Amino acid sequence: MRKIMYAEALNEAIKEEMTRDEAVYYMGEDVRASIYGASKDLFDMYGEKRVWDTPLSENGFFGAAIGSSLVGMRPIVETLTSFMWVAMDQLVSQAAKMKYMFGGQATLPVTFRAVMYYGGNSAAHHSDRSYPMFMNMPGFKVIVPSTPEDAKGLLKTSVRDNDPCIIFEDGNLGGLRGDVPDNDELEGGELLIPFGKANVMKEGTDCTVVAIAASVGEAMKAAQQMEKEGVSVEVIDPRTLVPLDKETILNSVSKTGRVVLVDPAHKVCSAASEIASIISEEGFWDLQAPIIKVASEQVHIPFSPALEPLVYPNTEKIVNAIKKTIES
Amino acid sequence: MNLPKESILLMLRKMWTIRHFEYAVMECHESGEIVGALHSYIGEEGVAVGVCAALRDSDYIAGNHRSHGHPLAKGGDVNKAMAEIFGKKTGYCKGKGGSMHLADFSVGILGESGIVASSVPITVGAGLAAKIRGEDFVSLVFFGDGASNQGACHESMNLAALWKLPVIFVCENNQFAVTTSYKDSVSVENISDRASAYNMPGLTIDGQDVMAMYEATNEAVIRARNGEGPTLIEGLTYRYYDHSLGLAAVRRIEYRTDEDIQKWRERDPIILLKDTLISQNIATQEECDAIENEEKKNVENALEFARKSPYPEPEQLFEDMWSTPIPQP
Numbered sequence: 001m002r003k004i005m006y007a008e009a010l011n012e013a014i015k016e017e018m019t020r021d022e023a024v025y026y027m028g029e030d031v032r033a034s035i036y037g038a039s040k041d042l043f044d045m046y047g048e049k050r051v052w053d054t055p056l057s058e059n060g061f062f063g064a065a066i067g068s069s070l071v072g073m074r075p076i077v078e079t080l081t082s083f084m085w086v087a088m089d090q091l092v093s094q095a096a097k098m099k100y101m102f103g104g105q106a107t108l109p110v111t112f113r114a115v116m117y118y119g120g121n122s123a124a125h126h127s128d129r130s131y132p133m134f135m136n137m138p139g140f141k142v143i144v145p146s147t148p149e150d151a152k153g154l155l156k157t158s159v160r161d162n163d164p165c166i167i168f169e170d171g172n173l174g175g176l177r178g179d180v181p182d183n184d185e186l187e188g189g190e191l192l193i194p195f196g197k198a199n200v201m202k203e204g205t206d207c208t209v210v211a212i213a214a215s216v217g218e219a220m221k222a223a224q225q226m227e228k229e230g231v232s233v234e235v236i237d238p239r240t241l242v243p244l245d246k247e248t249i250l251n252s253v254s255k256t257g258r259v260v261l262v263d264p265a266h267k268v269c270s271a272a273s274e275i276a277s278i279i280s281e282e283g284f285w286d287l288q289a290p291i292i293k294v295a296s297e298q299v300h301i302p303f304s305p306a307l308e309p310l311v312y313p314n315t316e317k318i319v320n321a322i323k324k325t326i327e328s
Numbered sequence: 329m330n331l332p333k334e335s336i337l338l339m340l341r342k343m344w345t346i347r348h349f350e351y352a353v354m355e356c357h358e359s360g361e362i363v364g365a366l367h368s369y370i371g372e373e374g375v376a377v378g379v380c381a382a383l384r385d386s387d388y389i390a391g392n393h394r395s396h397g398h399p400l401a402k403g404g405d406v407n408k409a410m411a412e413i414f415g416k417k418t419g420y421c422k423g424k425g426g427s428m429h430l431a432d433f434s435v436g437i438l439g440e441s442g443i444v445a446s447s448v449p450i451t452v453g454a455g456l457a458a459k460i461r462g463e464d465f466v467s468l469v470f471f472g473d474g475a476s477n478q479g480a481c482h483e484s485m486n487l488a489a490l491w492k493l494p495v496i497f498v499c500e501n502n503q504f505a506v507t508t509s510y511k512d513s514v515s516v517e518n519i520s521d522r523a524s525a526y527n528m529p530g531l532t533i534d535g536q537d538v539m540a541m542y543e544a545t546n547e548a549v550i551r552a553r554n555g556e557g558p559t560l561i562e563g564l565t566y567r568y569y570d571h572s573l574g575l576a577a578v579r580r581i582e583y584r585t586d587e588d589i590q591k592w593r594e595r596d597p598i599i600l601l602k603d604t605l606i607s608q609n610i611a612t613q614e615e616c617d618a619i620e621n622e623e624k625k626n627v628e629n630a631l632e633f634a635r636k637s638p639y640p641e642p643e644q645l646f647e648d649m650w651s652t653p654i655p656q657p
Contacts, residue, residue, distance in 0.1 A: 063484070138649060
């Protein structure tokens with residue numbers, strides 16, 4: 001076990017998968033120079049045929065990655081969540097829909113690393129958290145790791161998965177240090193975390209808090225604060241939104257009866273909205289209080305440092321929400 | 329002609345298959361037996377057939393909504409194509425795709441896309457795979473005059489030319505995007521002029537001359553296999569029927585004249601090839617007629633196959649979403 005950063009964990013995952021399987025290659029803007037860090041060393045280690053710097057044409061190169069995956073390649077595409085809009089047609093009309101509309105003939109083992117930079121003064125165009133839209137459109141597996149271990153294990157699983165996977169990596173967590181097991185500590189010698197398995201970050205009895213991406217850290221702080229006030233909070237990180245481990249969430253709700261859902265995406269039709277609807281349909285009789293969502297405000301991301309922090313979930317908002325469900 | 333006789337007769341045969349197939353689906357559409365939108369390829373057979381004659385089974389193609397010609401030209405199965413258009417479970421896509429989404433991965437047909445130009449970057453990707461693996465297959469995409477204005481086309485051409493990928497871009501310029509003439513939508517005189525903007529060769533070919541389409545494609549394929557990069561081939565052609573069947577009943581303006589259509593009917597690709605074969609003593613009228621009759625019969629058999637085939641069962645609704653299965657919400 002060693003402590004490494006989230007970005008380092010991603011880098012390890014990429015290197016292990018590229019070493020293991022020649023079909024895996026890497027593509028994105030400025031990835032050879034690795035300005036964002038996750039693609040560090042890749043060009044030196046794997047060369048120009050496997051590490052491609054692309055022109056600024058997301059629709060074009062996402063489509064090329066998708067097309068190459070149809071004929072036996074396993075691309076990892078690096079992008080920013082905020083740049084995915086440019087490629088929506090390739091993502092939706094092609095990656096999401098091809099397998100089904102061709103009656104199963106297509107196999108699309110393509111992985112997109114979509115980094116979410118938000119909360120860092122990047123303003124309206126560079127701060128998207130769009131994963132709810134990719135939950136709604138059938139055909140994508142949607143992954144949201146909140147720890148270095150999860151980032152590594154889930155990225156490896158994504159590369160091995162034979163469907164289009166989008167990992168929404170939280171840019172706020174790049175420098176987050178966490179325990180990541182060494183390969184020789186692991187049965188099977190590799191860190192592979194399965195999809196559809198939520199992580200109970202902290203057990204508790206009085207309130208369930210489900211949190212996504214960097215909100216997991218905020219939820220844990222809120223839980224620690226509430227502990228001091230004698231409220232036992234259970235924190236769950238779904239880790240993947242498609243497939244979603246609703247069993248773990250519903251089991252927790254049956255135990256606590258109270259739920260707060262924390263989601264950095266915009267509140268309308270957020271992942272939290274979908275989870276709330278599942279709980280209200282399948283866990284209704286376990287609820288002791290209304291479900292509360294703590295999600296980003298339904299506005300664009302303002303530049304001013306005086307305004308931006310008001311948008312997102314934070315420890316204080318989560319604490320207030322927990323208190324509200326307890327007092328109900 | 330520097331192709332063996334069987335190859336040329338095969339081109340004639342394939343054009344007849346497509347022609348009779350399109351007549352058959354047109355009839356079934358009029359009678360309501362086939363539902364949904366159908367985009368007739370009649371008049372354009374020379375393009376798909378000439379182009380695909382230059383390709384191996386191991387080469388890849390992708391196309392667009394005017395989709396029946398491409399798979400049939402590339403060695404697709406006429407029964408499965410018909411059944412797919414009927415929405416039956418014996419179709420190419422188990423009835424899940426329909427007319428606009430025919431695909432046969434077993435002979436390198438990576439699918440027809442309903443969104444025009446959307447399959448162009450996909451095709452570039454297949455070419456990228458060839459380059460990464462050092463294999464000598466090529467990939468080729470069909471798109472129309474309308475699609476040539478889409479950003480996806482331009483991004484694709486830039487990528488393929490920049491990285492010298494073994495890709496062939498075939499623009500089937502049938503001169504109209506629904507009712508809009510390409511002269512009112514394309515900023516250059518010939519669509520092939522756009523190639524120079526991407527530093528690759530571009531040529532405009534008579535799309536009704538199946539041999540000319542073959543020769544141009546063959547040269548482009550050789551370039552591609554030699555690592556010299558992509559080519560843009562514009563096949564100037566014509567569709568005798570409207571953008572989609574049934575559109576004539578609803579469109580308000582006459583966007584082309586009957587004289588125009590008649591002029592192009594006189595340059596029918598099948599008649600042109602047949603006339604050349606007979607006048608150059610390569611084949612007789614009887615040989616040509618025999619081929620047409622065989623393909624007419626094949627299409628009739630395909631119709632029967634499609635009609636007799638079952639529809640998919642309700643459970644099949646949830647199949648084919650995933651290669652690595654997950655629970656269905």
